[in-house]
Amino acid sequence: MKVLSTVIELQTQLKKMHLSPVGFVPTMGALHEGHLSLVQNAVQQCPVIVVSIFVNPTQFNNKNDLKNYPRTPDSDLSLLKKVLRETDLVFTPGIKEIYPEEDLRKFHFGNLDNVMEALHRPGHFNGVAQVVSKLFDIVKPDIAIFGLKDFQQLAIIKALVKQTGNKVRIIGNPIIRENDGLALSSRNRLLEPEIRSHATIIFKTISAVTQMIKNYNITEIKSFVRESINNVPGFKIEYFEIVDDIDLIPLKTKTEMKRDKRYFGCIAVVAGKIRLIDNIEIELV
Numbered sequence: 573m574k575v576l577s578t579v580i581e582l583q584t585q586l587k588k589m590h591l592s593p594v595g596f597v598p599t600m601g602a603l604h605e606g607h608l609s610l611v612q613n614a615v616q617q618c619p620v621i622v623v624s625i626f627v628n629p630t631q632f633n634n635k636n637d638l639k640n641y642p643r644t645p646d647s648d649l650s651l652l653k654k655v656l657r658e659t660d661l662v663f664t665p666g667i668k669e670i671y672p673e674e675d676l677r678k679f680h681f682g683n684l685d686n687v688m689e690a691l692h693r694p695g696h697f698n699g700v701a702q703v704v705s706k707l708f709d710i711v712k713p714d715i716a717i718f719g720l721k722d723f724q725q726l727a728i729i730k731a732l733v734k735q736t737g738n739k740v741r742i743i744g745n746p747i748i749r750e751n752d753g754l755a756l757s758s759r760n761r762l763l764e765p766e767i768r769s770h771a772t773i774i775f776k777t778i779s780a781v782t783q784m785i786k787n788y789n790i791t792e793i794k795s796f797v798r799e800s801i802n803n804v805p806g807f808k809i810e811y812f813e814i815v816d817d818i819d820l821i822p823l824k825t826k827t828e829m830k831r832d833k834r835y836f837g838c839i840a841v842v843a844g845k846i847r848l849i850d851n852i853e854i855e856l857v
């Protein structure tokens with residue numbers, strides 16, 4: 573693999589190799605097995621892939637969160653070395669490379685940017701859209717792979733691609749979990765040990781919902797989720813919603829569920845000082 577930090581180097585190298593399809597995995601570093609599964613998927617489908625590592629400041633609505641976001645450049649590169657081939661490229665731009673000038677663009681995603689994460693992290697998805705659209709313009713990928721853990725982000729990126737007429741194919745990769753069910757996240761390494769030892773409650777709770785949907789209504793399910801999480805010391809729920817995967821409209825009743833749509837239970841929890849999100853598919857049987 574080659575590590576490149578400027579747009580010109582990256583584009584020159586891609587042009588020189590002239591391979592297609594070009595796969596792309598954008599990341600903010602602090603890589604773990606979840607990222608590696610995205611990378612492996614891209615490697616299987618494309619003769620050349622680009623993995624970007626860039627902690628994007630415009631998607632952090634909280635300055636402390638940006639400051640504390642884990643940065644592990646050496647370990648990132650050694651993990652990538654294990655899965656990337658000679659042809660593959662790691663793009664590690666500095667801030668000026670991505671934002672030579674302040675990005676003042678405002679994106680509009682309708683309801684997608686009006687529920688769940690958007691209500692708790694104002695401006696977050698505008699920042700994600702800014703950086704992803706810039707990275708797409710730089711890399712010009714044929715295929716881009718994102719984790720399903722960031723469920724709302726995936727819906728936003730699909731909408732972004734539609735709006736901009738970009739031909740890139742967006743693929744959502746399944747969530748990778750620890751043995752106790754906790755969804756892998758770069759933020760997990762920031763959890764205090766005591767909090768980490770109870771964090772399995774998030775997956776346990778949303779897994780229970782996949783069964784409860786048969787016999788309980790949405791209000792009852794939401795109360796169960798709230799209590800189950802808030803009963804654990806140090807854990808506080810921010811939201812739990814069951815939404816479809818296209819429009820992300822939160823269900824109020826089970827009668828709104830349509831057979832031709834897929835539904836996911838999405839949760840955000842503050843665990844100690846760290847905010848975690850997760851989701852699970854909910855099938856009406």
Ligand code: PAF
Nearest residue numbers: 598599600628700703722
């Ligand atoms: O999911 C992430 O890691 C980030 O939001 C992304 C897509 C790399 C944009 O900064």
